[in-house]
Amino acid sequence: MPFRGSSSLRRHPLRCFESVVAPPLFRSSGTNRSIIRYAHSNPLNHSGDVKKIEFADIGCGFGGLLICLSTLFPQKLMIGMELRDKVTEYVKERILALRAAHPGQYQNVSVVRTNSMKYIPNYFDKGQLCKMFFLFPDPHFKEKNHRRRVISPHLLDEYAYALQVGGVIYTITDVEELGDWMKTCLENHPLFEPVTEEELKADPVVELLHSASEEGQKVARNGGQTYRAVYRIASPM
Amino acid sequence: MEEIETEEKEETQITNEGSMQERGTNGTDVEEGETMREPEETQMEERENNREMEVAPALIAVHPFDKSVAVAVGSDLRVFDLARKISISLADDSRDLLHKDCIRAVRFSGRGQLFVSAGDDKLVKIWDADTWKCLATVNSEKRVSAVSISKNELFVCFADKFGVVWAVSLDGLNKIQASCNKKAVPILAHYCSIITCLDFSPDGRFIISADRDFKIRVTVFPENPLNGAHEIQSFCLGHSEYVSSLAVVHNSDYPQGFLLSGGGDSTVRMWDINSGSLLCTCEVGTEVGLSNEPHAAVTDLCAPHGTLVAVAIQSFPGILLLGCDISAKALWVLKAVSFPGETLVPTSLGASSSAELLWTVTGVSNLPEFKASSCLSRVRVFSGFKKTDGTINSELSLLLDREVPGGEKLLEKLQGGVSSKEIEVISAAAADAVRAAMRDLLLKKQYTEERREFRKRRRNDRKLKR
Missing domain, CATH: 2.120.10 (Neuraminidase)
Incomplete structure (x- = not known):
């Protein structure tokens, strides 16, 4: 069955206000690492040679970026993490449909419904990831809600734990205030260092930040400005 | 998804309401909903603010070299000197020195020089474990749930209800002069989960924090933690509660x-x-x-x-x-x-x-x-x-x-x-x-x-x- 975005979209309406602070999303039985490694839909995974996930799209939304990355990096396993269950379902269907339409492709991508702000250490080992994406996160304008922002000084510690040395964190937003905030958080964090402009130009992923995700396309359509911050884990002195 | 409100949230709510009422009494800016409130709602709010039903369990701490024993029940801190076999009165200077709400954590330092107590009154008190003078009182923004002293006795760390761990430097603490006010710095945080226990590894390299979700986080405790403790050594995951x-x-x-x-x-x-x-x-x-x-x-x-x-x-x-x-x-x-x-x-x-x-x-x-x-x-x-x-x-x-x-x-x-x-x-x-x-x-x-x-x-x- 070919993939038809719009009809699936209608079946999975958005629930915009999902509290990330409030409830536990699963009664954890401790670590999920092994579960997620095998649940990943790459058939290579079951052949004993267990490959680790290297890219994580936090708050993947409708999965636009993942789909693009999947063909760009066919050898890397990647996962999308999304809090809204309907949206997760949609992405799941989207991946399945793409696999059916393009046999052999899109086997390296999967999606999971989880609260990544709470459960990142349950999914990834130390230094497992080489890229993390935070595209157009919830701005949480009020100061009282700043602690709910997905990029925050304390949560960066956990992202630094999951990323390997040299691993890159990509953030982008169309909200200037949030852009400044994310940049400041990353700038002030001792474990992260900025990626230079030349390196950014050479990186094929950077272009996708603006164009691949649904949210990015919407911003581009409306001619909005975007604010990008790309940092990497500095090698220890 | 507002299924279960967390306690953290409740706390902010309470403080907000406090400020709202203040505005109300000033006669300015009263919101419609405030004056027209149904009795049922007021009742419910009262119940929410009524923390008297909350009880705090008693705590005990023993001096590492058996010099004294401290018991905390409610806001009452009781200390007995085991060496001299006398009870110690902490209330000698002024009422200000004592806790005003339930004490949630007490701890002696590893070498037995210091003692800390902290709790719901958002105060962290650092005591000299010899003279039982209050050396410093640190104000926390939130209620305190756990407290610990670093192995080198240079820093006191405490965790608040928002899951943030704060550090206070003990440098320059004057043993003779009482209560200089110190400022705490946030060093790490568990994402919105109350931290139940804080401890240090025996060599003092790591600070270990456990939370109400299921997580234990081991973080490298840097030489100068006032810049934050960012490097996570490991997570101990396995508890299901x-x-x-x-x-x-x-x-x-x-x-x-x-x-x-x-x-x-x-x-x-x-x-x-x-x-x-x-x-x-x-x-x-x-x-x-x-x-x-x-x-x-x-x-x-x-x-x-x-x-x-x-x-x-x-x-x-x-x-x-x-x-x-x-x-x-x-x-x-x-x-x-x-x-x-x-x-x-x-x-x-x-x-x-x-x-x-x-x-x-x-x-x-x-x-x-x-x-x-x-x-x-x-x-x-x-x-x-x-x-x-x-x-x-x-x-x-x-x-x-x-x-x-x-x-x-x-x-x-x-x-x-x-x-x-x-x-x-x-x-x-x-x-x-x-x-x-x-x-x-x-x-x-x-x-x-x-x-x-x-x-x-x-x-x-x-x-x-x-």
Whole structure:
């Protein structure tokens, strides 16, 4: 069955206000690492040679970026993490449909419904990831809600734990205030260092930040400005 | 998805309401909804703000070299000097020096120079453990849930209800001049989960924090933590419920030591601190015949020697002894010791590293039925809590009241009364309250459907939009 975005979209309406602070999303039985490694839909995974996930799209939304990355990096396993269950379902269907339409492709991508702000250490080992994406996160304008922002000084510690040395964190937003905030958080964090402009130009992923995700396309359509911050884990002195 | 509101959120709500009412009394800017409130809503709000129903379990801390014992019941901090056998009065200077709300955490420093106490009044008090002068009072923004002192005694770390761990430098603390106000700096955070316990690894390299979700985080404690502790060494994941207590065991062969943790899943687990890997799991709920009880949670751990671990279990009137072999990385159940003829459930355990005494305390901050004689607690002491080679069962025996070091004088101070009759009555009633207190403290709050609806209606972010 070919993939038809719009009809699936209608079946999975958005629930915009999902509290990330409030409830536990699963009664954890401790670590999920092994579960997620095998649940990943790459058939290579079951052949004993267990490959680790290297890219994580936090708050993947409708999965636009993942789909693009999947063909760009066919050898890397990647996962999308999304809090809204309907949206997760949609992405799941989207991946399945793409696999059916393009046999052999899109086997390296999967999606999971989880609260990544709470459960990142349950999914990834130390230094497992080489890229993390935070595209157009919830701005949480009020100061009282700043602690709910997905990029925050304390949560960066956990992202630094999951990323390997040299691993890159990509953030982008169309909200200037949030852009400044994310940049400041990353700038002030001792474990992260900025990626230079030349390196950014050479990186094929950077272009996708603006164009691949649904949210990015919407911003581009409306001619909005975007604010990008790309940092990497500095090698220890 | 506003299914279960977290306590964190509730707290912000409460402070907001406070400021709102202030505005109301000034006669300006009163919102429509405020004046037209239905009686039902006011009632519900009262219940929300009424924290008197919340009870705090009694806590005990023993000086590492047996110089003194401290018991905290409610806002009352009681200290007895074991060396000189006198009770110490902390209230000599001014009322300002004392806590005004329930104390939630007490701790001696590793070398026994300092003592810290902190709690719901959002104050962290640092005391000189010799003179019992309050050296400093640190204001916290939120209620404090755990506290610890770094191994080099240069920093006090405490955790608040938002899951943020703060550090205060003890540098320049004047032993002669009292109460200089210090400022705390946030160094790390568990994402919106209350931290139940804070500890340091024996070599002082790591700060270990356990939370109410299931997580134990081991973070590198930098030389200057005031810039934040960003490097996570490991996560110890394996508990399926909240983690209530931590203890570190070490010996000369393993100076780095291993981590022990106890939690709501009624297990005691042993971890490698460096890698976060689970080394051993010991089911304790079944051992004391409470496997069917829903709340056979571990409430406290005490392992000063590295060969014996005392475990306090919710709704078990006594303690459970575990054997611990550091080189074999093993934990096993030795025996359960119950208080003969009493229904006391210990809320907190304490022991020094030198002596062979295990101190237990039972009590709650306040009981509705016992208004007058509230803040009573019961202190019991075991002897024979000593190093064994693990093969011989240790001879743990309960001391009679007169055999306790310091005797009745100590008990009178720490218990808040000595009449055994009275205490029996209180403790029987307290047993239930203790259970409830531990449950309240450790389990996530469940709200009714109508309460959730009510909270949704009063969400103030919507109000702003209107």
